[in-house]
Amino acid sequence: MTDFLKGYDIQYWLESAPQGYLLDTEYGHDPDAREPELVLSDPVLREQAVRTTVQLVVGERCALAASSGLINAAPDEPSRRFLATQTLDEARHVEVFTHRLLDLGVKSSELESTIADMANPNLVKFAELLLERVDKKDFVAGVVGQNVILEGMAFHVFEMMYAANRDANRKFAQTLAGTIADERRHVGFGENRIGSLIRENPDRKADVERLQQEMSYYMLATFGSQFRQGPTPQEVGEIMQRGGAPATSSAEWKGVKLSGADPEELEAALADTILREFKVRLERIGIHYQTPHRP
Amino acid sequence: MSSELGEVHGLPPEAFREQVRSFQFWFDAVQGYLEGQEYGHRDHPEAPALDEDERERLITVLCNYCVGETAALEGAGGLIRLAPNREAKVFLSTQTVDEGRHLEVLTHRMRELGVDDVEAAIARRANPSLVRFKQRLLDLIERGHWTSAVFAQNVVLEAMEFAVFRRHAQVADPITAEVLAGIVKDERRHIGFGENTLGRALRDAPAVGLELRALRRELDSLVLTSLEHTLSDLHASTQEKTDLSRDYLQAVTRLGFA
Numbered sequence: 041m042t043d044f045l046k047g048y049d050i051q052y053w054l055e056s057a058p059q060g061y062l063l064d065t066e067y068g069h070d071p072d073a074r075e076p077e078l079v080l081s082d083p084v085l086r087e088q089a090v091r092t093t094v095q096l097v098v099g100e101r102c103a104l105a106a107s108s109g110l111i112n113a114a115p116d117e118p119s120r121r122f123l124a125t126q127t128l129d130e131a132r133h134v135e136v137f138t139h140r141l142l143d144l145g146v147k148s149s150e151l152e153s154t155i156a157d158m159a160n161p162n163l164v165k166f167a168e169l170l171l172e173r174v175d176k177k178d179f180v181a182g183v184v185g186q187n188v189i190l191e192g193m194a195f196h197v198f199e200m201m202y203a204a205n206r207d208a209n210r211k212f213a214q215t216l217a218g219t220i221a222d223e224r225r226h227v228g229f230g231e232n233r234i235g236s237l238i239r240e241n242p243d244r245k246a247d248v249e250r251l252q253q254e255m256s257y258y259m260l261a262t263f264g265s266q267f268r269q270g271p272t273p274q275e276v277g278e279i280m281q282r283g284g285a286p287a288t289s290s291a292e293w294k295g296v297k298l299s300g301a302d303p304e305e306l307e308a309a310l311a312d313t314i315l316r317e318f319k320v321r322l323e324r325i326g327i328h329y330q331t332p333h334r335p
Numbered sequence: 336m337s338s339e340l341g342e343v344h345g346l347p348p349e350a351f352r353e354q355v356r357s358f359q360f361w362f363d364a365v366q367g368y369l370e371g372q373e374y375g376h377r378d379h380p381e382a383p384a385l386d387e388d389e390r391e392r393l394i395t396v397l398c399n400y401c402v403g404e405t406a407a408l409e410g411a412g413g414l415i416r417l418a419p420n421r422e423a424k425v426f427l428s429t430q431t432v433d434e435g436r437h438l439e440v441l442t443h444r445m446r447e448l449g450v451d452d453v454e455a456a457i458a459r460r461a462n463p464s465l466v467r468f469k470q471r472l473l474d475l476i477e478r479g480h481w482t483s484a485v486f487a488q489n490v491v492l493e494a495m496e497f498a499v500f501r502r503h504a505q506v507a508d509p510i511t512a513e514v515l516a517g518i519v520k521d522e523r524r525h526i527g528f529g530e531n532t533l534g535r536a537l538r539d540a541p542a543v544g545l546e547l548r549a550l551r552r553e554l555d556s557l558v559l560t561s562l563e564h565t566l567s568d569l570h571a572s573t574q575e576k577t578d579l580s581r582d583y584l585q586a587v588t589r590l591g592f593a
Contacts, residue, residue, distance in 0.1 A: 050436045051374055058362055059370060067359060104415065104424065108431060111412030112473070117405070117438070117454065124408060124435030127415065131428030132358040138421065 048229050049118065053125040061221050068136035068215035075143050076209055078283040085279055088270040089212075090144050092201070094158040095266060096137040099194060102167035104130035106174050106186040113177035115237075122229055126187075129222040136215045160265060166190070166258035173251070180237050184248050184327075185255055187230025192321055193259045195223045196314045200306075203293040204273075208280065227321070235325040249330050252322065257332030263310055267303040274302070356426035356528070365433075368520055375440030375514040382509045390448055392568045393511065396503070397445050398460040399565055401438060401453075403496055406469035408434035410488040413476035417484065426528055430489075433521040440514050447510070464560040468492070471554070482536050486547050487554060489529025494586035495558050497522045498579050499565055506569070530589065551587060558583065 046052075062068070079085045107126040114120040138151070146154050170190065173181040198220050205213040238245055271279070291298040296309045319329040346354060354360055371377060385393065411431040418424045442453045450456050472492065475484040497519060504515040536543050559580055566576045 050432065050439045053432075054369060054436075058366065062362065104428065108412040108415035108428065111431070112409045117442075120405075120408060120412075121435040121439055124412065124431045127412060128358070128428045128432040131415075131425045134421065135358050135425050 046118075048122040048125075048225065050121055050125055053225070056225075057125075057129070057222065061218060065214070065218065067139045068132070068218045069211045070214065073211035073214060075140075075211055078280060079209065080145065082279055082283060084271050085276065086144060088276070090141060090146060090154065091158050091270060092266070093137050093140050093144065094155050095160055095163060095262070097134060097141065097155055098159045098163050098167070099190065100130055100133040100137060102163075102170060103186060103190060104134055105167075106170055106182055106190075109171070109174040110179060110182045110186070113174070113179040113182060115179060119233060126226050126229070129226070133219050133222070136218075140212065140215065160262045162258045162261040162265060166255060166262065169255055169258070180234060180241070180244050180248060181251055183230050183234050184251060184325075187226050188234065188321060188325065189252060189255045189259060189318075191223050191226045191230070192318055193256070193263075193314050195220065195227060196310060196317065197263060198223065200293045200298070200310060204291050204298045207291065231321060231324055238326045245327065248327055252327060253330035253332050256318070257334065260311065260314075260332065263314075264307055267307045267310075272303055273298060273306065352531070353422050355524075356422040358425055358429060361426075361429035361524075364524065365521075368517055372513075372517070374443040375436075375517050376510050377513065379509040379513070385448075385508060392570075393507075394445060394448055394450055394456065395460045396565055396568045397441050397448075397511075398457045399462050399465055399561065400496075400500075401441050401445075401457050402461045402465045402469060403492060404434055404438040404441060406465075406472055407488060407492060407496075408438055409469075410434075410472050410476060410484065410492075413473065414481070414484055414488065417476065417479055417481040419481070423528075423532070430521075430525050430528070433525070437518050437521070440517070444511060444514055462561045462564050464557045464564075468554065468557040468561070471557070482533065482543055483546060483550050485529055485532050486550060489525050490533065490587060491551070491554050491558060493522050493525045493529065495562060495583050497526060498582040498586070499562065502571070502575070502579055503569060526586070555584075555587075 064070070075089075079089050104127065107123050107130050111120050111123045111127065114123055141151060141154065142148065170182070170185040173185060198216050202213055202216040202220060205216065234248075238248065294309050294313055296305060298306070301309070315329075322329050369375075408431065411427050411434050415424050415427045415431070418427055445453050445456065468487075472484065472487045475487055500515045500519050500522070504512045504519065507515060533543075533547070537547075562580060562583065563576065566579060571579070
């Protein structure tokens with residue numbers, strides 16, 4: 041256990057994140073990178089960008105509250121130190137995505153009301169469930185909820201968003217790339233640490249499976265409702281073409297052309313990827329995937 | 336960039352607070368003094384070997400620093416939930432990782448000194464007053480007492496650590512001195528956050544002062560007892576002990592709790 045945690049110490053984190061892929065960035069991107077003019081001027085694109093970013097802020101706020109709350113529940117000192125780095129990663133994500141909302145023209149005075157109005161209720165419910173477990177200092181449930189379910193599932197959404205924005209919005213894509221790099225560490229820690237804890241405490245397995253069943257419903261419902269809100273990818277493509285934005289027709293993720301896909305196609309590709317890899321991840325920690333039921 | 340120290344002091348108060356409590360500010364600040372270090376220090380081939388008595392005393396002192404840093408790590412992590420706004424949450428996240436780093440570099444130093452089971456050494460050598468302080472701090476956080484917990488952690492605990500670490504860095508072997516110097520730089524930011532947060536809380540609700548004065552009376556005895564033990568392990572003279580206790584008391588008094 042100690043050897044595996046050596047790879048998650050603060051020295052490693054300092055060298056790989058602040059002194060590595062975050063070097064020379066400001067709020068997660070090159071200092072001179074800006075939101076594309078079209079995203080700021082077109083009301084449909086701007087609202088979609090604000091709505092998407094609000095979900096990122098809500099998810100990251102949940103992760104910040106959970107990772108900091110889990111420090112006191114961690115069973116060993118190396119895990120506490122890892123969670124300290126995760127806490128700062130999550131705070132950084134909150135900061136860069138909040139900063140993006142301001143860059144998109146949301147006024148500081150309207151920040152909280154915008155977030156409250158646009159937050160996806162399924163994501164809010166997920167956060168409530170997770171933080172309930174964290175408040176009870178349930179380390180296993182907290183790490184499964186946060187590092188395996190929330191981050192493990194969100195990871196693929198971030199990758200898809202990165203693919204869609206790589207050419208169209210370098211600034212946003214770069215903040216996503218930094219976030220993805222952080223999430224990789226968090227997911228790795230979750231799998232490794234929880235895998236060993238479940239092996240040591242097999243009596244927790246049934247409870248963790250129930251938790252997965254309940255929590256993953258809200259994550260999948262969040263992704264589904266996000267796809268069904270706002271303009272379709274074709275509409276976005278048309279607006280961008282009319283506005284003379286860089287062509288994104290080549291943007292592809294898991295074999296799906298992102299600019300031409302309809303929402304159902306995207307949702308299916310995402311659900312397929314998330315679920316397939318999520319099941320593999322759960323197997324690695326000794327948990328069998330439970331199909332979520334509508335509550 | 337915008338978060339350079341010289342520039343931030345020209346900002347209006349709200350913008351200044353937002354800036355100095357950001358990840359970005361932390362990032363720029365630590366980059367300067369942590370780059371090129373591994374576990375808080377560079378190679379020091381010139382460092383003299385410690386004799387057995389010095390080594391033993393240093394291990395005991397480091398064990399007690401670890402108790403303080405563990406309190407600060409758990410404290411800063413727990414305070415995030417209580418923080419009233421985003422900027423305070425982000426600042427406390429940077430403090431959480433600072434405290435985690437302090438714990439890591441101190442335990443690493445103990446391993447360099449030949450301690451195999453760090454946890455057992457800390458449990459055996461921890462000063463009971465410091466352990467009680469830690470329990471009291473975590474109890475304040477558990478009960479959701481934001482102002483009192485910030486006072487206990489970012490003023491009392493940090494002021495004590497700042498005074499002791501700074502003095503110890505002046506007389507320590509080169510490796511320990513570099514480790515402590517890096518920690519002291521972080522503590523300055525933490526104390527600044529505590530003073531600023533409490534200064535505003537006192538301005539907005541003067542009654543808070545009564546609560547904090549009572550808490551200070553309770554915590555001072557724990558702090559001064561543990562200071563006395565640590566300074567004895569460091570072979571500090573009576574005059575140095577008096578000076579350090581005064582430094583600690585002055586730091587707390589700056590907030591008006593004479």
